[in-house]
Amino acid sequence: MKIFRSSFPEGFVFGAATAAYQIEGSKFGGAGSCHWDTFAATPGNVLRAEDGARACDHYNRWQEDLDLVRAGGFDAYRFSTSWARVIPEGRGAPNQEALDFYDRLVDGMLERGLKPYHTLYHWDLPSTLADLGGWVNADSPKWFGDYAEVISGLIGDRVASTATINEPWCVAWLSHFLGHHAPGLRDIRAASRAMHHILLAHAEAMERLRGLGLGNLGIVLNFTPAEPAGDTPADLAATARQDAIANRWFIEAIAKGAYPDEALEGMAPHLPQGWQDDLGRISAPIDWLGVNYYTRGLIQQGEGPWPQISDVEGQRAKTQMGWEIYPEGLAGLLQRLSREFVGDLPLYITENGMAWNDRIENGACFDPERVNYIDSHLAAALAALDGGANLKGFFYWSLLDNFEWAFGYERRFGLIHVDFDTFARTPKASYQGLRLALSK
Numbered sequence: 001m002k003i004f005r006s007s008f009p010e011g012f013v014f015g016a017a018t019a020a021y022q023i024e025g026s027k028f029g030g031a032g033s034c035h036w037d038t039f040a041a042t043p044g045n046v047l048r049a050e051d052g053a054r055a056c057d058h059y060n061r062w063q064e065d066l067d068l069v070r071a072g073g074f075d076a077y078r079f080s081t082s083w084a085r086v087i088p089e090g091r092g093a094p095n096q097e098a099l100d101f102y103d104r105l106v107d108g109m110l111e112r113g114l115k116p117y118h119t120l121y122h123w124d125l126p127s128t129l130a131d132l133g134g135w136v137n138a139d140s141p142k143w144f145g146d147y148a149e150v151i152s153g154l155i156g157d158r159v160a161s162t163a164t165i166n167e168p169w170c171v172a173w174l175s176h177f178l179g180h181h182a183p184g185l186r187d188i189r190a191a192s193r194a195m196h197h198i199l200l201a202h203a204e205a206m207e208r209l210r211g212l213g214l215g216n217l218g219i220v221l222n223f224t225p226a227e228p229a230g231d232t233p234a235d236l237a238a239t240a241r242q243d244a245i246a247n248r249w250f251i252e253a254i255a256k257g258a259y260p261d262e263a264l265e266g267m268a269p270h271l272p273q274g275w276q277d278d279l280g281r282i283s284a285p286i287d288w289l290g291v292n293y294y295t296r297g298l299i300q301q302g303e304g305p306w307p308q309i310s311d312v313e314g315q316r317a318k319t320q321m322g323w324e325i326y327p328e329g330l331a332g333l334l335q336r337l338s339r340e341f342v343g344d345l346p347l348y349i350t351e352n353g354m355a356w357n358d359r360i361e362n363g364a365c366f367d368p369e370r371v372n373y374i375d376s377h378l379a380a381a382l383a384a385l386d387g388g389a390n391l392k393g394f395f396y397w398s399l400l401d402n403f404e405w406a407f408g409y410e411r412r413f414g415l416i417h418v419d420f421d422t423f424a425r426t427p428k429a430s431y432q433g434l435r436l437a438l439s440k
Helices: 035-040 060-069 096-111 140-155 170-174 188-211 233-256 263-269 275-282 328-342 368-386 427-437
Strands: 012-015 076-080 117-120 161-164 218-225 226-228 287-295 297-301 307-310 347-353 392-397 416-418 425-427
Touching: 012 117, 012 347, 035 263, 060 096, 060 392, 096 117, 117 275, 140 188, 161 170, 161 188, 161 287, 170 188, 170 218, 170 233, 188 218, 188 233, 188 263, 218 233, 218 347, 218 368, 226 233, 226 427, 233 263, 233 307, 275 427, 287 307, 287 328, 307 328, 328 347, 328 368, 328 416, 368 392
Parallel strands: 012 076, 012 392, 076 117, 117 161, 161 218, 218 287, 226 297, 287 347, 347 392
Antiparallel strands: 297 307, 416 425
C-alpha cells in the first residue's frame, strides 16, 4: 500500500466494521426471530437458500475476533447490537443473556485498547414487530426508542459513539420498494411510510439517548452518487430523481428539515398525514455523520410508472458484487456533503470495501485487488480532506467474510477469510497490507 497512517491528521481513527446479524449467529443466546430469518426461509430470496443461523459464529468466537482487530493495528471497532437478541419479542422484557453478551463484548474492546463504535440498528427487526407492519407501522419509532434506551442504558457510557440507524435507504427503499431485502415488499405506499418512519425512529432514539446524558450521537447513511448516462433532458431528470431518493432524502431531512421535491413528486401522496410536522424532530442536531460508500450509479430514463429510473452498467473494473470501482466518487461525495449539507460537522467513512471471490491457497489468501481498492479509496479520503471535508475516520467493511444478506455467504468483503464449514479465520493479504500501512 502507498497510503499510510502518517498521511492523515493526528487522531484520525482507523477501524473495521461488522453487523450483528451478519456475524453473530441468530440461533445462539436466546435471540428471537427477526425478519431476516423469515425472509431467508422463503425460497428464492437468498442465494443458495442460506441464512444467518450460524453466520461467523462470532457469538462464541468474539474474543478471537477482537484479538484480530487489535492485531490489525486498528483504533476502533464498529459493531451493532441486535434488537431481536436484546428484546426477543421486540417489546417488553429484555434477554439477560444478550445483555451479558454485549456487556462482555464492549469490555473486551476496551481491554484491548479499542474504541467501541456502536450502531443500534443494522436491519434485524424482530419478527413480532414485522407481524405488525414493521417500519410501515406508525408506532415503530416508539418501539425503536424503547430498545435504544435498554441497550444504551447498559453500554452507552462505555462506547465512543452511537449511531441510531445504519443505511436507512436500505431499510426503507431497497426493502419496501425494490424488494431486495427483508421484508421484500414492492409497494410505494409502504416504502414512502418506511422512509419517513425510519427517520422518526432516528429522532426518537436521539431524544432518548440525549435524555440518558449520552453524547457523540449520529446516523450512518449510504450514498451512491448519481451521474447521468447521457445528456438528454430525460436522463438528467431521471438522475435528479435518483439522487433525491437515494442520496438527498435522508441528509436533507436531517440537515435542513425538508424532503427534496423530486422525491416528493412521487412519494408525497403516500406519506402519513401530518408528516411535515415531524421534520422539526428529525432535523435535531447530530454530532457526526457516518458515510457508507461503495460505488456510483449511472442513470438513464426508465419505463413504467414513477420514478422511471434505470441503471446503466459502468465500464470500469467491478467487484464481485458487480459494482464499478470508482474511488473518485468518494472524494466528491464527502466534499458535496460538507459544501451543501453539513458544513464543518465531523464525517466518518463508516463503510467502504469490496467483495471478491477470495480463496485459500497453500494456507493463505492473496487478494491484491482489495489492497488496491483500499489504497485508492484512502487516497480519495485524503483528497476530500484537502478539499475541506472535516473527515475524522475510516472504517473498512468488513472485518470478516460474513452473511452478505441476499447474497448469502458467496460474496466475501472481509479482511479475514472465514471458512463457513469450520469457522477458521485466515487473515488475507489485504489485512496484512493494511496492518503495515497503519504502523507507518
